[in-house]
Amino acid sequence: MTLLRLAWRNVLRHRRRALLLSLVVGYVTLAVLFMLGFLDGYGESLVESYARYVEAPVVVAPKAWWQDPDPQSGFKAPFRVDHPGVLAQTPRLALPVLLRSPYKAHGAEALGVDPGGERALSRVPSKVAEGRFLAGPGEVVLGYRLAERLDVRLGERLVVETGRKALGLRVVGILRAGVSNVDFAGVYLHLEDARSLTGVWATHLALEAPRGQEEALAQELNRRLPPGLEARGIWSLMGPIRADYEASRLFYLPLLGLFLFLAAIAVASTAYVSVRERLREFAVAESLGLAPWRLAGQVALEAALASGLGLAAGLLGGYALLWYTATHDVFGPLMRLSAELLPEAGLAEHLYTAVRPGYALVAALVVGLSALLALLFPGRLLLRMEVSAYLKEV
Amino acid sequence: MLRLAWRNLLRTPGRSLTTGGVVALVVFLSILFLSVYGGAMDAFFRLLLERTGHLVVRVAGYRDLEDLDRLAFVPPALDLPPGAQVEGVLEGVALVIAGDRSRPASLTGLTEPGFLRQKRLLKAGRLPQGPGEALLGEALARALRVGLGEEVVVYAPGGLGLGIVALRVVGLLDLPETSLEARTLLLPLADAQALLAPGRVTRLEVRLPEVGLYQLAPLEALKARLAAGLPGLSVETWLEANPTYAAILPLYDVVMAVYLGFFFVLAGLILLNALYLSLVERVREFGLMAALGLSGSQVMALVFWESLLLVGGAALVGLGLGLLLYLELKEGFRLPFPQWILEQYREFGLPEVLYGRLGVKEVLLTLGYSVGVALGAALWPAWLARRLEPVEAMRYVP
Structure with a gap:
């Protein structure tokens, strides 16, 4: 306790110096918090997009369909997954089609859905900007950008062709989901219509899983499902954009480590000057019986306290910044441009940073690093100190 | 003044090396990022030009x-x-x-x-x-x-x-x-x-x-x-025909400038810390110089010169190392990511092998930041040194 009080007093002896160090450590803490929040926010936005709009938390399909996603590789007969971890499930039928409006033709992958089952799993039904979601066969709902390209409006008819069969459907809803795949390419028709076009029951089963347990549930199901079927969790369903997320983590995490290290160097550098200024003081303390390793420990404690001040300031500023970017659409323009550029990537138009208490622990590494470096460099000065030489100084 | 500043830097070689090392590292990383990013953008746009004419x-x-x-x-x-x-x-x-x-x-x-x-x-x-x-x-x-x-x-x-x-x-x-x-x-x-x-x-x-x-x-x-x-x-x-891509080009300049700014602010804060420590160690010396007739602006100039020399030397080292690496990168390189990530990046039109690109604009941006950091970080310590009263400074005990 005495050591702590002594260290604290020494930190406060040079307030300007302590303030400067706080600025360095605070800045690094803020950068670490923001970057971690941004990366996690990006990941969460991708999970949200794919789990609630583009795919589902977990998807079960015949292995043949995963290899060759043609309707003919789908389920020929009704199938249901019985597992307590599955909170809801609904069959879906994905089919490649040619859409023909009175003015234009367009190729797309249509999704045959059961409107009731879909509401339990997906947010798409709640994102109808004009009209309504599907109520029965003979209807189709389109993403707004696709509707613009096809030049179709609510109430108009659209021909859906598969090459073997065709159906005339009425446009009953226009979607505005804020997720690129839905808005640019979303085509939803009733499951019964999709079945009549393809002759199969469904291509895959979409399952609801507890948040964060999607991959575990998929693995568990893979142990229990009949042979020939395979379950995939949300991260496996994501496609190429997952690589961008993983690459961002691989790139930024070492960079954050470097930031923390540089801040710790600044702290150790200040501690070095502070020790050199006080060598006589330390010599007196040692001659009075304080062991050199305890003196070195005191220096490490001072470094930890000085960086702790900056950490506290950085945490305050960092969490305030994260709170702001988690509640305001700061990255909206950037995300909208990215979605425009990569319409098939499944990017959402909005990105909000994540706010997690665990970031503080990562940022707190700077305190440990500072103490370690202070022990290694200025601390070593004390361990090598010739007490008699400094006591003789005038 | 220049020789005095240089001598002062050499008096604390450890600190000068550490601070200079941080600046050199930041300059080196900036050159590296700009070369890689430029190469990636080139690959992206080259594909677009090839497809559009x-x-x-x-x-x-x-x-x-x-x-x-x-x-x-x-x-x-x-x-x-x-x-x-x-x-x-x-x-x-x-x-x-x-x-x-x-x-x-x-x-x-x-x-x-x-x-x-x-x-x-x-x-x-x-x-x-x-x-x-x-x-x-x-x-x-x-x-x-x-x-x-x-x-x-x-x-x-x-x-x-x-x-x-x-x-x-x-x-x-x-x-x-x-x-x-x-x-x-x-x-x-x-x-x-x-x-x-x-x-x-x-x-x-x-x-x-x-x-x-x-x-x-x-x-x-x-x-x-x-x-x-x-x-x-x-x-x-070809850029007008692809308006979304055209919107990226100016955005790229701004994003990269802000991005590098984060690094240079950190380098600037560490430099500021080092200059302040150097000032604190030499308060009595500054007092003596003022007593011998050095004017306030000359004291300030000395601190600025020390900062400029330290950052200038370090920036040149970082730039030299960065340019050496750039010469390698412009012959072709792969991003240091696992193969599966590189394969997935192909889906966005980014080839596995990129060719680094670095223009005069990018080098000037890096050097501009370095000079800015040198001047900005020296401002407060120089102002403090100027305000020192000779008698009080000569009696200063840390």
């Missing part, structure tokens, strides 16, 4: 038009400079049917030069040599379960042409983006016209020899000349 001629107001009748036009003769090439392209959408399978596809009718450009993407087979032959994206062929020599029926209703045609698959294409590969069908322009719009094209692509990636001035000049003689048609540079 330098100038694109389309029907005026084509962005608001949806039907092929109004998008297709009879290609006029263009007055082009020597060496320039023009190619007619007809694009449309169709359902490609093979046996009991079908897939929607984007049809592109090309002339011979257009096919020749696809040669390096040819995974199997050959280029079409006559009517009735087509190239399919490998993923599309796999989805349709067709191979070389087999026939597909292309169904494209609603146009001015026949609306249906049978084509023999003579080649398979391996495109960087699987999603594009799964919907690509290339056929001779004459076949596409018979199917969709006889005698017409949806765009003319103009390619100019020896015009660099970002050389827009000669394109603008030719565009102005061509546009005057093409009523009802619009002429666009």
Whole structure:
């Protein structure tokens, strides 16, 4: 306790110096918090997009369909997954089609859905900007950008062709989901219509899983499902954009480590000057019986306290910044441009940073690093100190 | 003053080396990031230019038009400079049917030069040599379960042409983006016209020899000349024809400048800390110099010179190392990510091998930041040194 009080007093002896160090450590803490929040926010936005709009938390399909996603590789007969971890499930039928409006033709992958089952799993039904979601066969709902390209409006008819069969459907809803795949390419028709076009029951089963347990549930199901079927969790369903997320983590995490290290160097550098200024003081303390390793420990404690001040300031500023970017659409323009550029990537138009208490622990590494470096460099000065030489100084 | 500043830096070699090392590291990383980012952007845009041509001629107001009748036009003769090439392209959408399978596809009718450009993407087979032959994206062929020599029926209703045609698959294409590969069908322009719009094209692509990636001035000049003689048609540079991509270019400059700023602020704070420590250690010395007649502005100048020398030397070291690495990068490199990530990046049009690019603008940006950091960090310590009272400073005990 005495050591702590002594260290604290020494930190406060040079307030300007302590303030400067706080600025360095605070800045690094803020950068670490923001970057971690941004990366996690990006990941969460991708999970949200794919789990609630583009795919589902977990998807079960015949292995043949995963290899060759043609309707003919789908389920020929009704199938249901019985597992307590599955909170809801609904069959879906994905089919490649040619859409023909009175003015234009367009190729797309249509999704045959059961409107009731879909509401339990997906947010798409709640994102109808004009009209309504599907109520029965003979209807189709389109993403707004696709509707613009096809030049179709609510109430108009659209021909859906598969090459073997065709159906005339009425446009009953226009979607505005804020997720690129839905808005640019979303085509939803009733499951019964999709079945009549393809002759199969469904291509895959979409399952609801507890948040964060999607991959575990998929693995568990893979142990229990009949042979020939395979379950995939949300991260496996994501496609190429997952690589961008993983690459961002691989790139930024070492960079954050470097930031923390540089801040710790600044702290150790200040501690070095502070020790050199006080060598006589330390010599007196040692001659009075304080062991050199305890003196070195005191220096490490001072470094930890000085960086702790900056950490506290950085945490305050960092969490305030994260709170702001988690509640305001700061990255909206950037995300909208990215979605425009990569319409098939499944990017959402909005990105909000994540706010997690665990970031503080990562940022707190700077305190440990500072103490370690202070022990290694200025601390070593004390361990090598010739007490008699400094006591003789005038 | 310069010699005095230099001597002062050498008095604390450990601290000078550490602080200079941080600045050099930041400059080195900046040069590295800018080279890599520039290389990635170049690869992205080069692919776009290759697909679009330098100038694109389309029907005026084509962005608001949806039907092929109004998008297709009879290609006029263009007055082009020597060496320039023009190619007619007809694009449309169709359902490609093979046996009991079908897939929607984007049809592109090309002339011979257009096919020749696809040669390096040819995974199997050959280029079409006559009517009735087509190239399919490998993923599309796999989805349709067709191979070389087999026939597909292309169904494209609603146009001015026949609306249906049978084509023999003579080649398979391996495109960087699987999603594009799964919907690509290339056929001779004459076949596409018979199917969709006889005698017409949806765009003319103009390619100019020896015009660099970002050389827009000669394109603008030719565009102005061509546009005057093409009523009802619009002429666009490749960037204008891709407005979303065009929006990225200025954004890229801002994002990179802000990005580097984060690093330099950290370097600046560490430098500020080092300069302040140096000042604190030499308070008595500054007091003595002031007592001997050094003016306040001279004291300030000394601190600024120390900062400039330290940052300048470190920046030159960082820049030198960065340029050495850049020389390696410009010969080609792979991003240091696992192979699966690099393969997935191909889906966004980013090739596995990139070529670093560093321009004068990027070097000046880095050096500008360095000088800014040197001056900005020295401001407060210099001001403190100037305000020292000689008598008090000489009695100063840390």
